[in-house]
Amino acid sequence: MSEVMFYHLQRRRLDDALPGLLMKCLERGWRVVVQVGSDERCDALDAHLWTFREDAFLPHGTIKDGGVDTQPIVLTTGTGNPNGADVRFLIDAVEPGDLSGYARAVYLFDGNDSDAVAAARERWREAKDAGHEVTYWQQNDRGRWEKQA
Numbered sequence: 001m002s003e004v005m006f007y008h009l010q011r012r013r014l015d016d017a018l019p020g021l022l023m024k025c026l027e028r029g030w031r032v033v034v035q036v037g038s039d040e041r042c043d044a045l046d047a048h049l050w051t052f053r054e055d056a057f058l059p060h061g062t063i064k065d066g067g068v069d070t071q072p073i074v075l076t077t078g079t080g081n082p083n084g085a086d087v088r089f090l091i092d093a094v095e096p097g098d099l100s101g102y103a104r105a106v107y108l109f110d111g112n113d114s115d116a117v118a119a120a121r122e123r124w125r126e127a128k129d130a131g132h133e134v135t136y137w138q139q140n141d142r143g144r145w146e147k148q149a
Contacts, residue, residue: 037077
């Protein structure tokens with residue numbers, strides 16, 4: 001079974017939090033797939049990952065680029081695993097598909113959006129019912145992630 005992590009965004013926006021989490025995955029040698037809810041979100045995130053910091057970038061591709069099997073990070077709206085990823089990030093309350101093939105799945109949700117919180121609660125129940133190890137993370141006052149449950 002997979003480790004399924006829920007990251008409750010309250011102090012930072014997705015665009016601020018996601019790059020750091022992706023960088024940690026790459027540092028560990030993990031391949032990643034990021035599932036988003038729309039083509040527009042995919043395009044915006046694609047542009048952001050190239051420019052989020054002046055001194056860094058995250059090597060990645062989108063499912064539209066082709067050749068994604070060689071990319072360390074792939075952005076997609078689908079439920080497949082086009083690059084043989086170890087970790088799946090789930091954004092925009094997307095339907096995850098089967099998570100059992102991943103070492104880790106990470107839900108990022110906006111704590112200021114009641115629909116996103118409700119969707120995260122439903123995904124939590126689904127993950128627990130499927131037998132996954134489920135954890136909940138929240139940011140402290142310094143912006144660091146702390147495990148809450």
